Amino acid sequence: MMDFAHWLPIVWAVILIAAITIYVILDGFDLGIGMLFALERDRGRRDVMVNTIAPVWDGNETWMVLGGAVLYGVFPGAYATLLPAFYLPIVLMLLALIFRGVSFEFRVMTRGTAREALWDTGFMAGSGIAAFCQGAILGGVVQGVSVTDGAFSGGPLDWLTPFSVFCGISVTCGYALLGATWLVWRTTGTLEASCRRWARRLAAGLFVGIVAVSLWTPLLHAPYLRRWTDWPNIAFVAPVPVLVVVLGLLLAASLRKGHTRVPFLCALGWFFLCLSGLGITVWPYAVPPSLTLWNVSSPPSSQFFQLIGTAILLPIILTYTIYSYRVFRGKVTEADGYH
Amino acid sequence: MQNAHDIALLLARFQFAFTVGVHIIFPAFSIGLAAYLAVLEGAWLATGRQVFLDLYRYWIKAFSIVFGMGVVSGLVMAYEFGTNWSVFSKKAGPITGVLLSYEVMTAFFLEAGFLGVMLFGMNKVGRGLHFAATCCVSVGTLISMTWILASNSWMQTPRGYRIDPATGQFLPDDWLAIIFNPSFPFRLVHMGLAAFLSVAFAVGATGAWHMLRARRAGAIAGEPVRVMFSMAMWMAAIVAPVQILAGDAHGLNTLKYQPVKIAAMEGDWETEGRAPELLFGIPNMRTEHTDYAVKIPLLGSLILTHSLDGKVPGMKDFPRDQRPPSPVIFFSFRIMVALGVLMMLVGLWSLWHRRNSTLFTSPVFHIVALCMAPAGFIALLCGWVTTEVGRQPWTVYGLLRTSDSAAPVILSSMAVSMTAFVVVYVIVFGSGLGILVRLLARAPQEGEPDTAPTRASDMLATRVHPAVVTFSSGKGA
Numbered sequence: 001m002m003d004f005a006h007w008l009p010i011v012w013a014v015i016l017i018a019a020i021t022i023y024v025i026l027d028g029f030d031l032g033i034g035m036l037f038a039l040e041r042d043r044g045r046r047d048v049m050v051n052t053i054a055p056v057w058d059g060n061e062t063w064m065v066l067g068g069a070v071l072y073g074v075f076p077g078a079y080a081t082l083l084p085a086f087y088l089p090i091v092l093m094l095l096a097l098i099f100r101g102v103s104f105e106f107r108v109m110t111r112g113t114a115r116e117a118l119w120d121t122g123f124m125a126g127s128g129i130a131a132f133c134q135g136a137i138l139g140g141v142v143q144g145v146s147v148t149d150g151a152f153s154g155g156p157l158d159w160l161t162p163f164s165v166f167c168g169i170s171v172t173c174g175y176a177l178l179g180a181t182w183l184v185w186r187t188t189g190t191l192e193a194s195c196r197r198w199a200r201r202l203a204a205g206l207f208v209g210i211v212a213v214s215l216w217t218p219l220l221h222a223p224y225l226r227r228w229t230d231w232p233n234i235a236f237v238a239p240v241p242v243l244v245v246v247l248g249l250l251l252a253a254s255l256r257k258g259h260t261r262v263p264f265l266c267a268l269g270w271f272f273l274c275l276s277g278l279g280i281t282v283w284p285y286a287v288p289p290s291l292t293l294w295n296v297s298s299p300p301s302s303q304f305f306q307l308i309g310t311a312i313l314l315p316i317i318l319t320y321t322i323y324s325y326r327v328f329r330g331k332v333t334e335a336d337g338y339h
Numbered sequence: 340m341q342n343a344h345d346i347a348l349l350l351a352r353f354q355f356a357f358t359v360g361v362h363i364i365f366p367a368f369s370i371g372l373a374a375y376l377a378v379l380e381g382a383w384l385a386t387g388r389q390v391f392l393d394l395y396r397y398w399i400k401a402f403s404i405v406f407g408m409g410v411v412s413g414l415v416m417a418y419e420f421g422t423n424w425s426v427f428s429k430k431a432g433p434i435t436g437v438l439l440s441y442e443v444m445t446a447f448f449l450e451a452g453f454l455g456v457m458l459f460g461m462n463k464v465g466r467g468l469h470f471a472a473t474c475c476v477s478v479g480t481l482i483s484m485t486w487i488l489a490s491n492s493w494m495q496t497p498r499g500y501r502i503d504p505a506t507g508q509f510l511p512d513d514w515l516a517i518i519f520n521p522s523f524p525f526r527l528v529h530m531g532l533a534a535f536l537s538v539a540f541a542v543g544a545t546g547a548w549h550m551l552r553a554r555r556a557g558a559i560a561g562e563p564v565r566v567m568f569s570m571a572m573w574m575a576a577i578v579a580p581v582q583i584l585a586g587d588a589h590g591l592n593t594l595k596y597q598p599v600k601i602a603a604m605e606g607d608w609e610t611e612g613r614a615p616e617l618l619f620g621i622p623n624m625r626t627e628h629t630d631y632a633v634k635i636p637l638l639g640s641l642i643l644t645h646s647l648d649g650k651v652p653g654m655k656d657f658p659r660d661q662r663p664p665s666p667v668i669f670f671s672f673r674i675m676v677a678l679g680v681l682m683m684l685v686g687l688w689s690l691w692h693r694r695n696s697t698l699f700t701s702p703v704f705h706i707v708a709l710c711m712a713p714a715g716f717i718a719l720l721c722g723w724v725t726t727e728v729g730r731q732p733w734t735v736y737g738l739l740r741t742s743d744s745a746a747p748v749i750l751s752s753m754a755v756s757m758t759a760f761v762v763v764y765v766i767v768f769g770s771g772l773g774i775l776v777r778l779l780a781r782a783p784q785e786g787e788p789d790t791a792p793t794r795a796s797d798m799l800a801t802r803v804h805p806a807v808v809t810f811s812s813g814k815g816a
């Protein structure tokens with residue numbers, strides 16, 4: 001029993017980080033595409049951009065619902081402290097996601113009326129604001145939350161610091177990069193060429209962001225620095241900067257050479273590295289700097305019951321998700337006779 | 340007494356009620372419409388009749404709008420438990436959070452995974468596979484309803500738990516007892532029927548509207564319009580009476596497990612046998628009396644106990660601090676019941692018209708059917724207000740008070756977010772409703788265009804659907 005109570009939270013932390021990573025990558029390119037509306041004004045090309053994700057965005061967003069639900073069921077102590085702590089950015093993010101989500105349908109259904117521009121703007125601004133809030137919340141978690149007696153005890157704007165704002169901007173830039181490289185893969189012609197151009201600049205921006213956040217994070221709390229330099233963690237941490245640079249060079253080269261799929265995969269690689277680095281940094285805290293995974297866990301009877309279902313259902317979910325991506329694979333183009 | 344903390348709590352409750360009240364409309368619509376679409380596509384595959392395909396293509400456009408609004412409003416709910424009710428979610432999370440996770444894994448992914456194929460895949464996968472996708476989405480909505488109602492019902496009639504003396508957390512003991520708690524089966528049936536009825540009346544009203552317009556233009560409505568009106572009226576005639584029986588059973592069950600809720604719904608203060616039924620009245624929580632009462636003798640006992648001298652509970656049997664606010668649920672309950680009876684009458688009336696072959700020609704009946712468009716949704720909201728306000732002052736019935744459930748979010752944050760929610764919801768869901776009405780204002784045609792036109796010019800011609808482009812997949816369309 002003792003062992004159970006020790007291991008279950010670890011297993012769940014890994015599943016949760018995996019779910020967050022999948023969400024960030026999948027909805028990352030959705031939100032990125034929304035933001036790229038700011039750079040692409042042509043309606044036909046905007047339609048192509050939206051149509052590369054229209055059949056899959058709902059499934060992508062569901063990973064975020066899963067993240068929330070798992071936190072609620074498995075780590076209720078974390079759910080109950082983090083959500084009040086980030087009350088304002090969370091509400092703002094949810095409202096932004098409302099605009100983003102309905103705009104898929106509304107922007108076409110209002111075509112030719114005065115309100116068409118509202119929903120194009122809603123799509124763009126909703127995506128950008130949601131991305132920024134997600135980055136700021138992530139940064140806010142890393143920098144820590146004040147907790148007394150297991151409940152949030154800080155003020156409503158505690159999360160708002162230069163560090164969290166910088167994280168927000170970096171994530172925004174990163175999502176736009178994911179979106180641009182996704183479009184390089186899935187579109188043709190003028191749009192693809194523009195995306196290659198944008199992707200290069202965004203990659204430079206994200207690279208600066210990654211470097212800055214990596215240097216800044218260990219300055220936030222002494223334990224973070226120790227976590228990175230302790231054995232055996234250092235064996236995992238040390239190669240990360242090298243990999244980041246290698247992926248960056250590969251990304252730049254593949255964009256130049258006209259590869260279609262490699263740039264997207266490189267961008268994914270960056271996100272994967274950053275999120276695993278983040279996991280290693282805050283481990284074993286669920287709410288840094290005071291509550292560990294075990295402090296916030298629900299009882300083993302809950303975690304175990306949920307684990308059984310997850311072990312059975314997650315592979316099934318992944319299977320039909322891949323199926324639905326395959327149905328809509330291939331380059332998307334503007335329709336014949338569109339002009 | 341009204342310090343900042345009390346006001347913040349009030350705002351948190353109001354915000355939760357507002358957001359969940361908006362949300363529930365869309366899932367109810369989705370549950371009913373997804374099942375209707377599955378029936379239409381199945382009927383088309385079985386009979387090959389074009390009219391079913393036309394109706395499928397007509398209603399799937401509305402479905403895509405409604406479903407989208409359900410998803411975005413639901414996303415808010417998944418986080419609001421923590422933002423507004425953090426103490427509740429910390430204590431009950433080991434139970435309600437797990438149920439919500441199962442909902443995500445068994446229902447939301449299923450819906451989302453096959454929604455793309457359902458909306459855009461008609462030309463990309465075979466007919467059988469496409470039908471399978473429609474069925475998956477429909478089943479997903481039903482599974483979703485099942486889990487969320489298990490969770491809500493557990494809050495109403497908790498079972499299968501233990502309370503951790505150290506932390507006050509609810510620890511799950513017996514998952515079957517948690518899920519199949521005493522009010523769950525009743526709530527599941529009643530809510531499921533409510534979703535079907537709401538959509539039946541929405542579809543029926545759309546049909547009636549087009550028949551009225553065709554008549555004014557001196558024409559006869561097309562076959563798709565008549566078929567959908569007829570289908571909707573069959574649903575009304577069959578399901579409305581069943582819903583009343585289900586509601587009656589639900590009430591008897593509540594009498595057993597939450598008697599004070601029934602007393603408050605009925606505006607009864609004294610426990611008595613041979614109790615009257617109040618048709619109208621204004622319960623006064625302070626004077627412990629229901630003013631201006633209009634009573635029918637004996638009926639109260641008859642309805643609630645199915646016998647003339649059965650004992651009916653009164654609120655005075657319960658301490659003041661355990662009574663729900665009777666004036667709210669006295670009226671919400673009566674509106675729901677009145678609408679239920681009205682729906683049954685419309686259903687019966689449709690049978691009479693059917694027998695006289697005037698179903699498609701009676702303008703009076705069509706006007707009534709048109710007016711009934713929102714009836715199901717209003718009844719459904721009134722039902723939820725009755726259920727949830729009737730649970731007060733508890734979040735977990737008898738165990739955890741609402742005032743002890745709230746999050747440490749200060750008044751100014753609550754006020755800002757409440758304002759933002761109202762503004763955004765009015766803009767977004769108001770626009771959505773407008774778009775929906777505009778969409779339904781166009782009558783379904785024979786040879787209704789597909790939702791995923793392969794050429795943008797098709798889309799621009801009909802101005803009705805997304806997916807403007809070809810997916811020039813490897814295989815070709």
Ligand code: HDD
Nearest residue numbers: 526529530533583586587590593676679718719722723726
């Ligand atoms: C189309 C919608 C609709 C219609 C016509 C009715 N109801 Fe209902 N009712 C609901 C939709 C609904 C609901 C939204 O589904 C509720 C809210 C929570 C629940 O369990 O079901 C509900 C709750 C609810 C409750 C509260 C149970 C509790 O909280 O414990 C009772 C006693 C009834 N209903 C009884 C009736 C009766 C006697 C009706 C008919 C004359 C009736 N309802 C018509």
Ligand code: HEM
Nearest residue numbers: 352356359360363487490491723724727728731733734741
């Ligand atoms: C979908 C239809 C629903 C509606 C219309 C609805 C309505 C309401 C209303 C009106 C309140 C406020 C009660 C008051 O302040 O007096 C409330 C509170 C609440 N409801 Fe619901 N509810 C719904 C479903 C649910 C579900 C499915 C759950 C849980 C799974 C739930 C959980 C809660 C909680 C936690 C509160 C806050 C505590 C409280 O004030 O009672 N509700 N709801």
Ligand code: HEM
Nearest residue numbers: 065365366369406409410413414416417447480483484487
């Ligand atoms: C207050 C508690 C509730 C929460 C936390 C909640 C959460 C959610 C979420 C996150 C979604 C979006 C799923 C997606 O991404 O695809 C959703 C949709 C849905 N919800 Fe709710 N919900 C609540 C109440 C209800 C109730 C009371 C019902 C029905 C009885 C319901 C039925 C559905 C259905 C059928 C869908 C999918 C269809 C649609 O999106 O329109 N929900 N809900």
